[in-house]
Amino acid sequence: AQTVTQSQPEMSVQEAETVTLSCTYDTSESNYYLFWYKQPPSRQMILVIRQEAYKQQNATENRFSVNFQKAAKSFSLKISDSQLGDTAMYFCAFLNNAGNMLTFGGGTRLMVKP
């Protein structure tokens, strides 16, 4: 079974600064998929970014980028130029190769301060 660990329950950052959220996972699979989801107070689960394990290049989506270290089983999310609207819970998630089992970390609550 896969496990996903987010070691930072809460973080805060000043508006316009950069913040990095940590995520580690454990698996015996060689190919899989990793995601970051954002959950604002509206409780909607919003996909932020996706990474395929066989791709060495780190994924980027505008202000969001990841640092994927496959050997270390690490998948951190960097948010640049933080905005007030980035305030939310962020969940790291692991999807197995078969694509039928998505396992979530415990989440990191991010607050962006003005």
Added chain:
Amino acid sequence: DAGVIQSPRHEVTEMGQEVTLRCKPISGHDYLFWYRQTMMRGLELLIYFNNNVPIDDSGMPEDRFSAKMPNASFSTLKIQPSEPRDSAVYFCASTGLRGSPLHFGNGTRLTVT
């Protein structure tokens, strides 16, 4: 595309009552998942379907919980009888191609008093 649609958005019921949560997945998606979110346990997978067939229900907490998917466009999660510890947000999600992210509905917040 309307996305994954869940109803109701909020449900408040008394202990012992039957509760039915509903989900319409994205058209063309052949996987459907039910998750439960609580402060204590985070996001837990309850059950998932592939082509309307339940594949893994090992996450269903008790026999009081049941889920059905009578067709490709509709699924229900039923709790009978409900208990206060069932209070949580229940999410439905669907996906199609392997490796594609799950698309979530807006969730149903269930409160059992």
